[in-house]
Amino acid sequence: MARRNAILAQSIFFSAAAILVLSTGALVLFIGSTGLRVFSFISPASFFFGRSWDQNTQDFGVLPLLFGSLATTLVTLVISAPLAIAVSIFMVEIAPRPIRRIMRTAVELFASLPSVIYGLLGLTLVVPWLRDALHVGLGKGILAAAVVLVFMTQPTMVSIAEDALRSLPESLREGALAVGATRWQMIWRVLVPAARPGLLTAVILGMGRAIGETMAVQMVVGNITSRIPSNLVSGATTMPAAIVTQLPEATSPAHRAALIMVAFLLLVITLILIAGVRLATGGKSTKASTRRAVPAAQGGRPAAVAKLQGDKV
Amino acid sequence: MSTASRATVASQVGSATQVAAPELALRLANVNLYYGSFRAVKDVTLDIKARAITAIIGPSGCGKSTLLRSLNRINDRTPIFRAEGTLKLGDIDICAPTTDLVEIRRRIGMVFQRPNPFPQSIFDNVAFGLKLNGRMPRQQLTEVVEQSLRGAALWDDVKDKLDQSALGLSGGQQQRLCIARALATRPEVLLMDEPASALDPISTLRIEELINDLKRQYTIVIVTHNMQQAARASDVTVMMTMDTADRAGNVVEVGDTNQIFTNPRDRQTEEYITGRFG
Numbered sequence: 040m041a042r043r044n045a046i047l048a049q050s051i052f053f054s055a056a057a058i059l060v061l062s063t064g065a066l067v068l069f070i071g072s073t074g075l076r077v078f079s080f081i082s083p084a085s086f087f088f089g090r091s092w093d094q095n096t097q098d099f100g101v102l103p104l105l106f107g108s109l110a111t112t113l114v115t116l117v118i119s120a121p122l123a124i125a126v127s128i129f130m131v132e133i134a135p136r137p138i139r140r141i142m143r144t145a146v147e148l149f150a151s152l153p154s155v156i157y158g159l160l161g162l163t164l165v166v167p168w169l170r171d172a173l174h175v176g177l178g179k180g181i182l183a184a185a186v187v188l189v190f191m192t193q194p195t196m197v198s199i200a201e202d203a204l205r206s207l208p209e210s211l212r213e214g215a216l217a218v219g220a221t222r223w224q225m226i227w228r229v230l231v232p233a234a235r236p237g238l239l240t241a242v243i244l245g246m247g248r249a250i251g252e253t254m255a256v257q258m259v260v261g262n263i264t265s266r267i268p269s270n271l272v273s274g275a276t277t278m279p280a281a282i283v284t285q286l287p288e289a290t291s292p293a294h295r296a297a298l299i300m301v302a303f304l305l306l307v308i309t310l311i312l313i314a315g316v317r318l319a320t321g322g323k324s325t326k327a328s329t330r331r332a333v334p335a336a337q338g339g340r341p342a343a344v345a346k347l348q349g350d351k352v
Numbered sequence: 353m354s355t356a357s358r359a360t361v362a363s364q365v366g367s368a369t370q371v372a373a374p375e376l377a378l379r380l381a382n383v384n385l386y387y388g389s390f391r392a393v394k395d396v397t398l399d400i401k402a403r404a405i406t407a408i409i410g411p412s413g414c415g416k417s418t419l420l421r422s423l424n425r426i427n428d429r430t431p432i433f434r435a436e437g438t439l440k441l442g443d444i445d446i447c448a449p450t451t452d453l454v455e456i457r458r459r460i461g462m463v464f465q466r467p468n469p470f471p472q473s474i475f476d477n478v479a480f481g482l483k484l485n486g487r488m489p490r491q492q493l494t495e496v497v498e499q500s501l502r503g504a505a506l507w508d509d510v511k512d513k514l515d516q517s518a519l520g521l522s523g524g525q526q527q528r529l530c531i532a533r534a535l536a537t538r539p540e541v542l543l544m545d546e547p548a549s550a551l552d553p554i555s556t557l558r559i560e561e562l563i564n565d566l567k568r569q570y571t572i573v574i575v576t577h578n579m580q581q582a583a584r585a586s587d588v589t590v591m592m593t594m595d596t597a598d599r600a601g602n603v604v605e606v607g608d609t610n611q612i613f614t615n616p617r618d619r620q621t622e623e624y625i626t627g628r629f630g
Binding site: 208209210211212213214215216217218219220221224228229232233 | 429455457458461462470471483
């Protein structure tokens with residue numbers, strides 16, 4: 040009886056695992072095969088190197104979308120990564136306990152806000168502000184999207200970076216202080232280097248959030264697909280924004296397939312980012328000796344990653 | 353190394369025998385240490401002799417580490433910690449609010465219970481303290497790193513792999529690296545908080561030999577649980593216990609190590625070193 044139960048339980052777990060793996064594979068396969076159909080309508084060269092995406096002329100060059108996504112993500116990271124690291128250092132090393140608690144609650148609140156709210160705030164606050172401050176265009180564009188994304192990526196980055204710093208052993212701090220380091224020297228010369236794998240994970244996952252964000256970006260980016268934007272404040276688009284804007288109205292098979300191909304590209308980029316996280320934190324086969332004794336330096340990855348990959352759109 | 357002068361310098365509880373200043377590295381008078389409202393260490397008056405090894409022994413929870421960690425104010429990291437009384441390094445009042453912590457810690461180095469090398473190269477670990485005060489010519493840096501590693505009896509083990517991670521070293525080597533790191537800034541005093549408790553017997557012995565070599569140049573204060581270690585490695589022994597009434601640690605006997613281990617004056621010391629309590 041017990042044996043039969045064990046077999047039953049085992050097969051249930053096995054099927055559950057199999058379903059998960061198979062459906063992931065099927066997802067990639069479906070999106071890939073559907074997307075690749077675009078090449079029966081247009082040439083790969085005109086898709087990958089085309090500088091215009093215009094359904095009226097049936098030009099589906101991905102560069103405006105790809106460029107928009109990469110530029111938005113890059114601008115976001117340039118602001119967001121140093122900010123998140125600074126905030127997490129403040130929370131772990133400087134803030135007294137009550138303030139730390141308030142900040143953590145704030146970070147959690149930020150994480151739980153629906154992205155449409157961010158979009159709304161972007162549209163009503165950021166866009167008019169940029170328009171008035173810069174006197175160029177309508178205020179919608181890559182910069183507006185990046186400003187919104189800076190706020191959206193903070194919870195991801197801060198909570199992982201904070202975990203990474205917090206899990207560093209107290210003995211490292213005491214060791215640095217005991218040879219006469221000031222608090223800042225301790226932070227910059229010992230703690231930050233020791234937490235580097237965790238901090239890198241924070242940045243990469245924040246990047247994943249930035250590149251995949253759809254709703255909020257779509258509301259402030261301007262949704263101009265027909266050209267590669269020449270500056271950060273004129274209308275642009277990103278890959279997810281283009282998909283969500285155009286897919287409902289995509290009537291021609293070529294247009295549909297092209298959009299699905301964009302989705303496939305987005306999927307590939309995301310997978311590369313996940314591989315990057317693996318490399319940053321778990322890629323210890325070659326550099327085991329540098330990290331072995333500080334498992335804490337990789338701290339916070341499993342739980343935090345699981346938590347945050349869950350909420351990625 | 354004269355036994356005679358050792359014995360005279362060892363001070364008595366509550367009545368600090370004043371000796372010529374250069375002979376004394378640290379002076380503690382009426383020191384009380386608190387965690388919040390709890391007094392962890394009470395009324396310690398103690399002179400610590402320069403260029404000698406002072407061992408602090410006593411049962412768990414008697415405040416040995418607290419006392420040691422207040423000497424370089426590393427305990428300040430505990431928010432509720434508070435020190436009262438006089439703690440002096442030469443003319444400097446260690447506890448004064450105006451005292452420069454960086455200077456104190458450059459003059460009073462510390463080695464911890466568990467080896468705590470930074471996850472950096474062996475060279476960078478030793479050079480860490482030297483680089484804190486701005487740039488030092490590479491040549492000079494290399495020299496001091498070598499001297500410090502030689503001083504910590506580690507040079508021969510690591511001279512060919514200075515750029516490798518310190519975490520690849522064995523536990524005993526890591527602890528000697530931490531000693532080298534502490535020596536690099538040329539402190540006057542070296543505090544050691546059970547420096548061998550996480551090590552195997554052979555590494556322990558090497559650390560003890562090292563400590564013995566170091567006392568020619570440095571004042572060493574070592575906290576240890578290990579009676580043999582205190583007996584083997586120290587010149588002066590400080591016996592602490594926990595007061596049964598208020599659970600505060602206090603010093604019950606200070607003396608020449610030979611005297612303490614052969615002819616203790618205090619009953620609690622005798623019971624402790626013969627293993628009947630603690």
